[in-house]
Amino acid sequence: MIALEAKGLRKCYTAVPAVSDVNFSVRSGQVLGCLGANGAGKSTIVKMLTGLSEPTRGQVLSFGASIHKDLVVYRRRLGYVPEEPELYSFLSGWEYLELVGTLRALEHRRMEKKIDALLELFSLAPHRHSAIGSYSKGMRQRILLIAALLHDPEILILDEPLSGLDVVSAMVVKGLIKALGERGKAIFYCSHVLEVVEKVCSHVMILRKGTVIAYAPTVELQTMAGRSSLEDAFIHLVADRDAEQTASDIVSVISAA
Amino acid sequence: MNASSVNYAKEFWERLQQRPFPRLVRHCVDRIFSGGESAEPGELDPGIGTVLALLATPGAFASLFLTDHYGSLILWLSGRSTSFDPYAMSSSDEYFFIVLAMVVAGAVAVWKWDRLVPDRRDYANLAPLPIGSSRIFFANLAALALLAAVLSLDVNAVSSVLFPLVVCWQQSPMVFPTFLATHALTVVLASAFGFLAVFAVLAIFMALLPYRVFRKLSVYVRCGIVFLLMVLLATSFSVPQKMQRLGHASRAWTRLPPPAWFLGLCQTLRGLKGSVLVSLGDAAIVGLFGVLLFSLAAYSLCYARCFTQAAETPSNLTRGSARPTTLAFRVLDVLFLRSPFQRAAYRFAFRTIFRSEEQAFALGGFLSLGIVLASQKLLLAVGKKPPPAANALPSAELLSVPLILGYFLILGLWGVCAIPAPLRANWVFRFHLDPRTRECVPLARKIILTFVVPGLTAFCLPVYAHFWGWRIGALHTALVAIWCVLLMEGLLVGFRKIPFTCSLPKFKSHAIVNALLLALAYLAFTSATATIESWALADPLWYIAFVPFLLGALFALYFWPKTMLDADPALLFEEQSVRVVEVLNLGS
Numbered sequence: 001m002i003a004l005e006a007k008g009l010r011k012c013y014t015a016v017p018a019v020s021d022v023n024f025s026v027r028s029g030q031v032l033g034c035l036g037a038n039g040a041g042k043s044t045i046v047k048m049l050t051g052l053s054e055p056t057r058g059q060v061l062s063f064g065a066s067i068h069k070d071l072v073v074y075r076r077r078l079g080y081v082p083e084e085p086e087l088y089s090f091l092s093g094w095e096y097l098e099l100v101g102t103l104r105a106l107e108h109r110r111m112e113k114k115i116d117a118l119l120e121l122f123s124l125a126p127h128r129h130s131a132i133g134s135y136s137k138g139m140r141q142r143i144l145l146i147a148a149l150l151h152d153p154e155i156l157i158l159d160e161p162l163s164g165l166d167v168v169s170a171m172v173v174k175g176l177i178k179a180l181g182e183r184g185k186a187i188f189y190c191s192h193v194l195e196v197v198e199k200v201c202s203h204v205m206i207l208r209k210g211t212v213i214a215y216a217p218t219v220e221l222q223t224m225a226g227r228s229s230l231e232d233a234f235i236h237l238v239a240d241r242d243a244e245q246t247a248s249d250i251v252s253v254i255s256a257a
Numbered sequence: 258m259n260a261s262s263v264n265y266a267k268e269f270w271e272r273l274q275q276r277p278f279p280r281l282v283r284h285c286v287d288r289i290f291s292g293g294e295s296a297e298p299g300e301l302d303p304g305i306g307t308v309l310a311l312l313a314t315p316g317a318f319a320s321l322f323l324t325d326h327y328g329s330l331i332l333w334l335s336g337r338s339t340s341f342d343p344y345a346m347s348s349s350d351e352y353f354f355i356v357l358a359m360v361v362a363g364a365v366a367v368w369k370w371d372r373l374v375p376d377r378r379d380y381a382n383l384a385p386l387p388i389g390s391s392r393i394f395f396a397n398l399a400a401l402a403l404l405a406a407v408l409s410l411d412v413n414a415v416s417s418v419l420f421p422l423v424v425c426w427q428q429s430p431m432v433f434p435t436f437l438a439t440h441a442l443t444v445v446l447a448s449a450f451g452f453l454a455v456f457a458v459l460a461i462f463m464a465l466l467p468y469r470v471f472r473k474l475s476v477y478v479r480c481g482i483v484f485l486l487m488v489l490l491a492t493s494f495s496v497p498q499k500m501q502r503l504g505h506a507s508r509a510w511t512r513l514p515p516p517a518w519f520l521g522l523c524q525t526l527r528g529l530k531g532s533v534l535v536s537l538g539d540a541a542i543v544g545l546f547g548v549l550l551f552s553l554a555a556y557s558l559c560y561a562r563c564f565t566q567a568a569e570t571p572s573n574l575t576r577g578s579a580r581p582t583t584l585a586f587r588v589l590d591v592l593f594l595r596s597p598f599q600r601a602a603y604r605f606a607f608r609t610i611f612r613s614e615e616q617a618f619a620l621g622g623f624l625s626l627g628i629v630l631a632s633q634k635l636l637l638a639v640g641k642k643p644p645p646a647a648n649a650l651p652s653a654e655l656l657s658v659p660l661i662l663g664y665f666l667i668l669g670l671w672g673v674c675a676i677p678a679p680l681r682a683n684w685v686f687r688f689h690l691d692p693r694t695r696e697c698v699p700l701a702r703k704i705i706l707t708f709v710v711p712g713l714t715a716f717c718l719p720v721y722a723h724f725w726g727w728r729i730g731a732l733h734t735a736l737v738a739i740w741c742v743l744l745m746e747g748l749l750v751g752f753r754k755i756p757f758t759c760s761l762p763k764f765k766s767h768a769i770v771n772a773l774l775l776a777l778a779y780l781a782f783t784s785a786t787a788t789i790e791s792w793a794l795a796d797p798l799w800y801i802a803f804v805p806f807l808l809g810a811l812f813a814l815y816f817w818p819k820t821m822l823d824a825d826p827a828l829l830f831e832e833q834s835v836r837v838v839e840v841l842n843l844g845s
Binding site for chain 2: 072090100103
């Protein structure tokens with residue numbers, strides 16, 4: 001069943017479209033990785049998928065219906081981790097999760113139990129009553145992950161969820177994404193880290209200057225590009241310039257008198 | 258000035274900017290005006306030019322309002338001589354300008370409180386660079402000195418010329434230069450005193466308290482200073498008269514607030530004689546140097562403790578404990594927070610008001626103003642009459658006290674709700690809420706009611722019942738409650754924001770009209786109501802006078818929202834500015 005579908009998405013902030021003619025779908029149980037260089041249009045797509053921004057043309061469908069038909073119902077099914085952990089710094093981690101859970105109208109007692117359990121599992125329990133302002137980026141990211149999972153969503157949109165996480169937490173989250181996929185969740189996963197996408201995602205979509213240049217199962221994409229790893233395939237498809245040459249040029253500029 | 262000298266000055270300035278120390282000073286000035294740990298893009302953070310223009314405004318307006326006071330026609334009409342001693346006659350206005358200079362400079366120090374001393378972010382950015390710690394110390398000190406100097410000159414720039422002009426308009430030409438020089442010098446020194454005094458408090462708190470405790474207490478200390486500044490402003494009405502009554506009292510400076518010292522200095526410089534004036538003038542000079550030395554010492558101490566030791570002190574992440582407010586929220590949930598939206602947003606609003614510095618500080622400011630005005634009424638009432646006898650009725654001044662407090666508390670809460678908590682974090686509401694929700698008004702109503710009604714009732718009923726009996730206590734409490742509800746309902750017409758999640762309101766052309774309406778509402782809400790109530794307590798027939806007002810208010814509250822039917826009912830997260838030019842698209 002197609003849980004999330006983009007049909008001919010186009011978004012224009014200026015005369016030049018930020019995103020143009022983007023089509024893809026995510027079935028329940030699928031993890032779709034979205035790759036692209038900075039400015040490729042990943043965040044614009046995420047904003048349209050979450051309903052925070054409306055497409056100039058095209059539409060986003062969830063289970064066959066436009067998300068804008070009833071955004072509230074759609075968002076009940078959706079869990080979202082934004083790229084930047086923008087949180088209210090004067091609230092404690094526990095209070096922030098309570099805010100999100102209450103806004104989602106979760107039953108209070110069950111919600112509290114769930115929050116406590118998740119804080120424990122994400123190693124945040126000792127600091128659950130400290131102000132978020134004192135949290136590290138990784139801790140904030142974990143709070144966002146818990147907030148996105150609190151209501152057991154059917155669809156997950158994750159924008160760089162591993163950003164700032166330590167090695168152990170990152171491994172936990174990678175395992176979590178895989179497990180959620182296996183349990184039938186539809187996951188849209190944006191990242192710059194190619195090896196994580198390679199390990200976690202069943203399908204990959206590559207963006208370049210706002211358009212989709214590749215969209216296929218991860219293994220097929222490597223084969224199609226004739227490369228052994230996703231990183232090689234990505235560089236082959238996206239890179240405008242030779243990375244090694246650029247690195248060498250930078251060294252020359254630094255060492256110039 | 259010819260072109261070559263202008264070019265030379267430009268080049269000199271550019272060369273100066275390229276040297277490390279002046280660049281560091283510029284960085285420190287920039288961070289004071291727009292930066293610091295708590296700075297949020299898109300929020301209340303005007304640039305240097307706007308700030309300087311705004312600071313000069315109160316003095317300019319105050320000078321202009323005095324033109325009729327010293328105009329020969331007004332003096333002639335009021336039966337006073339048109340030839341007067343400018344120094345003696347202007348002393349109470351001079352005192353007002355000194356207070357104003359001190360209060361505005363102090364208020365700027367409170368406003369920029371977080372940015373006056375380099376913080377952890379500066380440490381993270383500057384410490385890894387090959388700059389000695391002492392250089393950063395002196396660069397920030399130079400920036401502070403520059404700020405104090407610019408502030409002192411700017412706050413008083415317009416009034417230093419306008420006020421002497423207004424007073425000396427019809428005096429001999431020799432009076433004006435002396436008056437201008439002494440007035441300008443005094444107000445500039447008073448501004449410097451105000452700024453340095455607040456800075457010294459900040460520095461000493463930072464030096465003595467652990468960083469985490471300082472952050473927690475900071476907002477309360479700031480509110481306390483704002484309250485003291487308001488009190489200082491309120492002394493403008495009484496201190497000049499008190500000074501005249503002091504005669505030849507010894508150690509007069511101990512009985513008067515600092516602005517009086519500077520008035521003494523000003524009058525002494527103008528050649529007025531008197532032991533009191535001389536002692537006050539001496540106190541001003543000693544006080545200024547004292548506060549300068551004290552703030553320097555406190556700054557050195559807090560710099561050594563907070564900046565150079567920033568890497569050595571532990572981060573402020575601690576194992577906090579659960580807050581006791583949770584039970585209170587549960588009770589409120591059962592009693593009147595019906596929907597999940599209300600429960601979530603109420604908790605959020607409550608926590609924001611008490612924990613977010615901007616909001617707590619702004620509400621503290623409103624409340625301080627209310628307390629100062631209420632105290633003045635109280636003092637006026639106590640000064641007028643002997644303590645009330647058993648059968649005496651409360652005067653209008655006494656009746657107006659809870660009304661003043663209620664007015665400022667409601668207005669403060671309403672105003673504070675418009676100040677965004679970090680705006681970038683409001684995505685959580687945008688994402689989770691139905692934009693068509695119509696619960697913003699009930700939510701705001703519940704927030705205001707829970708903050709205002711229990712407190713005012715707890716204060717009003719027992720106090721008035723104790724002094725004037727239960728009947729008057731109950732009647733007055735009921736009237737205060739009804740008036741508060743009406744004011745609140747009036748303010749909430751068309752309200753469609755979740756408190757603290759919408760960008761700051763843009764300036765609209767009707768903002769001035771609204772401000773005037775609020776000032777009129779204050780007079781109607783406090784003075785007029787209290788006066789009619791005092792008559793009604795003596796003769797109950799006067800209660801009928803409230804009926805047309807009440808009916809009018811109810812009628813307006815019923816029909817006013819209906820006129821807004823065309824307005825977009827969706828939740829508001831971004832205030833729109835009014836377009837000056839509408840494009841008609843006639844070509845399409």
